[in-house]
Amino acid sequence: MRTRNPNVLGGVLGFAWLLVIMVPIYYIVITSIRPREDYFSSNPLSLPSEFTLEPFRYVLENDFLRYFTNSVIVTVVTVVAVVVSSLMASYVIVRSRTRMARFSQRLFLMGIAIPLQATIIPIYYLIVQLGLYDTLWALILPSVAFAIPITVLILTNFLRDVPKELYESMTVDGASDMQMFRRLVLPLAKPAIVTVGIYDALQVWNGFLFPLVLTQSSEMRVLPLSLWAYQGEFTTNIPAVLAAVMLSALPILVLYIAGRRQLISGLTAGFSK
Amino acid sequence: MLAPALAFFGVFALLPLAGVVVLSFFAWDGLGTPSFAGLDAWVAVFQNPVTLNAMKLTFLMTALSFVVQFPLSLLLGTFMAGHQRYREAFSVLYFLPLLFSAAATGIAFKALLDPNFGLSRAFNADFLKQDWLGSPNLAFYTLIMVISWSFVPFHSLLYQAGVRQIPKSMYEAATLDGAGRTRQFFNVTLPQLKYTIVTSSTLMLVGSLTYFDLIFILTGGGPGNATRVLPLDMYLTGFRSYQMGPASVIAVILIVVGLLLSLGLNKVSGADKMESQMEGA
Numbered sequence: 001m002r003t004r005n006p007n008v009l010g011g012v013l014g015f016a017w018l019l020v021i022m023v024p025i026y027y028i029v030i031t032s033i034r035p036r037e038d039y040f041s042s043n044p045l046s047l048p049s050e051f052t053l054e055p056f057r058y059v060l061e062n063d064f065l066r067y068f069t070n071s072v073i074v075t076v077v078t079v080v081a082v083v084v085s086s087l088m089a090s091y092v093i094v095r096s097r098t099r100m101a102r103f104s105q106r107l108f109l110m111g112i113a114i115p116l117q118a119t120i121i122p123i124y125y126l127i128v129q130l131g132l133y134d135t136l137w138a139l140i141l142p143s144v145a146f147a148i149p150i151t152v153l154i155l156t157n158f159l160r161d162v163p164k165e166l167y168e169s170m171t172v173d174g175a176s177d178m179q180m181f182r183r184l185v186l187p188l189a190k191p192a193i194v195t196v197g198i199y200d201a202l203q204v205w206n207g208f209l210f211p212l213v214l215t216q217s218s219e220m221r222v223l224p225l226s227l228w229a230y231q232g233e234f235t236t237n238i239p240a241v242l243a244a245v246m247l248s249a250l251p252i253l254v255l256y257i258a259g260r261r262q263l264i265s266g267l268t269a270g271f272s273k
Numbered sequence: 274m275l276a277p278a279l280a281f282f283g284v285f286a287l288l289p290l291a292g293v294v295v296l297s298f299f300a301w302d303g304l305g306t307p308s309f310a311g312l313d314a315w316v317a318v319f320q321n322p323v324t325l326n327a328m329k330l331t332f333l334m335t336a337l338s339f340v341v342q343f344p345l346s347l348l349l350g351t352f353m354a355g356h357q358r359y360r361e362a363f364s365v366l367y368f369l370p371l372l373f374s375a376a377a378t379g380i381a382f383k384a385l386l387d388p389n390f391g392l393s394r395a396f397n398a399d400f401l402k403q404d405w406l407g408s409p410n411l412a413f414y415t416l417i418m419v420i421s422w423s424f425v426p427f428h429s430l431l432y433q434a435g436v437r438q439i440p441k442s443m444y445e446a447a448t449l450d451g452a453g454r455t456r457q458f459f460n461v462t463l464p465q466l467k468y469t470i471v472t473s474s475t476l477m478l479v480g481s482l483t484y485f486d487l488i489f490i491l492t493g494g495g496p497g498n499a500t501r502v503l504p505l506d507m508y509l510t511g512f513r514s515y516q517m518g519p520a521s522v523i524a525v526i527l528i529v530v531g532l533l534l535s536l537g538l539n540k541v542s543g544a545d546k547m548e549s550q551m552e553g554a
Binding site for chain 2: 007010011013014015017018020021022024025027028031039040043044045081084085086088089091092093100101104107108111113114115116117118119120121122123124125126141142144145146148149152177181205206208209212213223224225227228231238241242245248249252253256260264267268
């Protein structure tokens with residue numbers, strides 16, 4: 001697609017965008033290793049007079065690991081619940097011709113088109129009534145519900161491509177639904193499960209509104225909310241705040257380095273097909 | 274096997290969806306028991322200058338962030354689709370903003386844009402010495418820049434994937450016909466990207482209706498009400514002023530506009546897939 005003369009204009013635009021992207025990233029990195037005293041006196045984009053890991057130590061001493069653990073718990077439980085329930089539902093939607101299956105499919109499709117965060121007020125009411133306010137369950141349950149529509153859509157699109165003959169041959173062999181599910185659907189759908197799992201995990205990991213409204217105590221605080229809290233507490237220690245920002249991005253950075261392709265397909269799940 | 278998914282979705286998505294409509298006809302302070310109030314909240318919302326201003330700001334933000342993000346994402350996606358080594362290296366770095374949550378991005382930019390210790394001190398340039406987030410005239414546009422920094426990487430990934438799916442033979446044919454780079458872009462790339470454009474634009478437009486976390490952290494709706502867009506207005510009305518009735522009315526408006534926008538864009542495009550705006554992408 002490229003003609004022989006180099007695309008100078010494209011190169012210039014590409015380089016300009018690189019600068020726009022990299023200056024804030026550079027700033028985050030450089031500030032997180034800057035001594036606290038240095039922050040107030042030096043040029044914010046200059047290299048620090050000396051490198052220090054003190055901001056990281058400070059954040060780790062201020063309950064960072066607890067917030068990190070909370071985020072891991074909420075993310076893992078949510079993703080497992082979403083993927084298991086959505087995979088079962090997708091299997092029924094693809095395989096069964098009942099009215100219930102078709103109705104469910106339409107229901108989930110509608111769920112995709114609605115900005116569900118706008119239902120935060122009744123969710124708050126519901127969570128309070130259930131006695132779950134300020135627990136991790138308050139974050140998990142609605143997150144599962146919100147993730148189901150898109151997860152079902154992606155998994156049904158995938159399962160539809162499985163040749164009918166495969167299901168039929170197993171039915172002939174007398175396999176039950178559960179056996180078919182375990183021995184055929186689960187192994188076949190693995191790549192789609194990884195993609196959609198990453199997608200759901202990122203949504204939950206980065207979520208801010210639910211924790212803001214549905215939790216209160218620092219025992220139940222998850223990472224995005226902790227960043228906000230640090231910012232309020234460490235007003236004179238910006239290097240520590242940015243060290244927390246760095247730490248919160250670390251798991252995703254590891255994922256990006258270890259499995260760039262999977263992360264990108266997870267991020268753009270269902271949108272780039 | 275349908276039961277678990279239906280149960281979760283029913284209780285924590287459909288029920289609240291119905292609930293928000295019901296609550297828009299009630300008066301409730303968030304603590305006691307809601308009491309029926311008829312159309313009071315609706316009347317109050319449409320007479321409240323703050324909310325009316327929030328509607329205007331939301332419309333402006335949706336339009337402006339589209340105008341900035343759409344051409345940037347399209348051009349960058351096309352750029353990233355090239356297989357030259359420097360472009361692939363650039364693409365690896367272009368991804369980096371996606372490592373950060375909206376909360377992390379907001380906090381980083383808040384420090385970077387600080388009028389005393391941030392960018393204003395980095396270079397000896399007068400135009401950088403601004404109170405980017407504290408000036409009522411500037412804050413709104415600063416937000417659009419941060420939003421673009423944060424979301425363009427995602428959309429350019431969509432375009433990159435879209436461009437890479439265009440058959441090479443179409444470009445070869447265009448080259449044989451003597452079409453230069455610009456003509457190829459407009460006659461081959463752009464028409465072939467139709468579905469990507471619809472998907473990405475839907476996500477952008479409906480997503481900008483629901484921008485919350487970034488704005489909440491960067492400005493909290495201020496200075497004054499200069500950046501108080503609808504989602505923020507809903508949150509502040511409900512959880513800061515404890516007026517859940519009017520807040521529910523705002524929520525219903527957001528839901529209806531979002532639904533109409535995504536259904537409308539689907540109709541226009543003739544695409545059979547409904548796309549999501551849940552991500553606020």
